[in-house]
Amino acid sequence: MIQHLASLPILLPMLAAVILLLPPCGKSLPIRRIASSIMAIITFAVSVLLLLHVHNTGINVYAIGNWSAPFGIVLVADMLSTLLVALTSLLGLGVILYSCAGDDAKGNFFHPLVHFLVLGVNGAFLTGDLFNVFVFFEVLLIASYSLLMHAGDKQNTRAALQYVILNLVGSSVFLIGLGILYGVLGTLNIADMALKVSQLSGDDVYLAKAGGLLLLIVFGLKGALLPLHLWLPNTYASAKPVVAALFAIMTKVGVYAMLRVYTVIFGEQAGQLEHMAQPWLWGLAIATIIVGAIGVMAAQDLRKLTANLVVVSVGTLVALIALQNVTATAALLYYLVHSTLVCAALFLLADLIATQRGKVGDRLVAGRAVTQPYLLGGCFIIAVLTVVGMPPLSGFVGKVWILKTTLNAQQAWLFWPVYLFASFVLLVALSRAGTTMFWERKDKKNENTDGENAHPLQVIIIVSLLACSPLMVIFGGPITDYMLGAAAQLHDISGGINAVIRGGA
Numbered sequence: 313m314i315q316h317l318a319s320l321p322i323l324l325p326m327l328a329a330v331i332l333l334l335p336p337c338g339k340s341l342p343i344r345r346i347a348s349s350i351m352a353i354i355t356f357a358v359s360v361l362l363l364l365h366v367h368n369t370g371i372n373v374y375a376i377g378n379w380s381a382p383f384g385i386v387l388v389a390d391m392l393s394t395l396l397v398a399l400t401s402l403l404g405l406g407v408i409l410y411s412c413a414g415d416d417a418k419g420n421f422f423h424p425l426v427h428f429l430v431l432g433v434n435g436a437f438l439t440g441d442l443f444n445v446f447v448f449f450e451v452l453l454i455a456s457y458s459l460l461m462h463a464g465d466k467q468n469t470r471a472a473l474q475y476v477i478l479n480l481v482g483s484s485v486f487l488i489g490l491g492i493l494y495g496v497l498g499t500l501n502i503a504d505m506a507l508k509v510s511q512l513s514g515d516d517v518y519l520a521k522a523g524g525l526l527l528l529i530v531f532g533l534k535g536a537l538l539p540l541h542l543w544l545p546n547t548y549a550s551a552k553p554v555v556a557a558l559f560a561i562m563t564k565v566g567v568y569a570m571l572r573v574y575t576v577i578f579g580e581q582a583g584q585l586e587h588m589a590q591p592w593l594w595g596l597a598i599a600t601i602i603v604g605a606i607g608v609m610a611a612q613d614l615r616k617l618t619a620n621l622v623v624v625s626v627g628t629l630v631a632l633i634a635l636q637n638v639t640a641t642a643a644l645l646y647y648l649v650h651s652t653l654v655c656a657a658l659f660l661l662a663d664l665i666a667t668q669r670g671k672v673g674d675r676l677v678a679g680r681a682v683t684q685p686y687l688l689g690g691c692f693i694i695a696v697l698t699v700v701g702m703p704p705l706s707g708f709v710g711k712v713w714i715l716k717t718t719l720n721a722q723q724a725w726l727f728w729p730v731y732l733f734a735s736f737v738l739l740v741a742l743s744r745a746g747t748t749m750f751w752e753r754k755d756k757k758n759e760n761t762d763g764e765n766a767h768p769l770q771v772i773i774i775v776s777l778l779a780c781s782p783l784m785v786i787f788g789g790p791i792t793d794y795m796l797g798a799a800a801q802l803h804d805i806s807g808g809i810n811a812v813i814r815g816g817a
Contacts, residue, residue: 489526535566553663600627
């Protein structure tokens with residue numbers, strides 16, 4: 313069982329999706345909910361077990377069909393990939409339980425599609441070669457296309473069309489980049505590529521650089537990095553909030569791919585191609601933070617505001633990738649977990665606020681009072697404090713860690729003012745949003761506050777996601793130690809190559 317553990321976060325969601333399509337799950341919503349929830353719980357439990365196993369024993373390499381790297385397909389479970397797999401499984405479980413309050417009744421295939429998306433994301437995190445990164449990208453994208461249309465209307469269709477077209481173009485560029493790199497290196501196994509890239513000479517260096525930069529375009533599109541971010545605000549804002557909450561992890565797949573490729577393959581051991589993406593990443597990251605902050609200020613509804621928060625978080629993460637050191641990567645991982653959970657909570661919170669405000673929904677205009685102002689208002693305040701980085705929540709720890717890490721960087725003179733001013737902009741925008749939605753009324757005398765209360769399951773999921781923020785502070789010691797260990801393992805390129813190619817731990 314233990315030797316197959318690395319494959320289970322991929323196999324279990326695939327099995328769950330197939331089971332949910334077959335009778336009796338396919339025809340009975342109550343049975344489908346129970347089966348989906350049980351499989352999501354099992355997937356999360358296995359993901360946590362894998363994380364603990366890798367933490368205790370080292371890198372776990374699983375050769376599919378017993379064909380070792382670089383000739384066969386391998387899954388590589390290290391501290392970084394298992395952390396993100398556990399995060400994905402947690403988010404998938406939360407979304408599935410939240411949807412059982414009624415959102416899943418608006419489409420027969422919601423539960424199978426969620427499991428297929430989790431399958432794609434987990435596979436992209438665990439695979440040890442770039443071609444299978446492409447394969448799992450396509451799996452998660454196909455599932456996301458359908459989820460975007462869940463209970464959709466014309467607005468969803470328009471956003472979905474833009475999303476599909478851009479990602480089809482991105483997939484084409486991805487294949488071209490992979491073809492160039494395979495032609496030059498003769499392999500797409502990440503560890504083997506890292507071994508061979510330093511041996512290139514002559515024209516092969518320029519070809520490999522062209523292929524690597526094409527991948528940067530693709531990962532920038534998947535991660536919503538400027539100027540390829542324009543699809544994200546409309547796409548996430550038009551999707552059902554329960555779907556948008558799950559999509560909060562999807563941009564992190566692009567960020568993860570950048571981190572893995574430009575640290576391991578084109579990192580400090582890449583010879584003439586050493587850190588080739590670093591100059592691009594710095595400029596694009598800072599510009600993404602600026603544009604995302606402008607989008608937050610300009611947002612007319614809470615969902616689009618939260619979508620632009622995702623853009624800001626992507627810019628921050630990519631800036632840390634550009635630093636290319638262990639402490640920056642550790643800060644990146646802490647911030648990635650924090651930002652993913654709080655953005656998912658905000659999307660779900662926007663759903664409850666929109667439902668209880670009637671026709672105005674989550675638009676930032678005066679309207680009807682919410683039915684549960686203290687509950688939703690309290691959750692909103694905690695989410696805002698977490699996002700802007702106020703103590704004693706995880707956003708504060710993450711912000712201090714990021715600022716400390718970037719203090720001695722050459723670009724600190726530019727990053728610090730931009731990052732701090734963006735944080736101030738987020739505070740202003742979120743304060744304005746909260747004031748408008750919870751305090752301003754159109755007609756206080758005749759307002760009707762007899763709306764339906766939130767389902768207890770919905771409240772539990774939102775509170776649980778928000779509770780992760782103080783828990784990340786309370787258990788800050790072991791969590792930061794884990795992040796530092798995961799970062800050190802990623803930057804230990806020789807050790808990673810030995811583990812994958814030679815099958816060691």
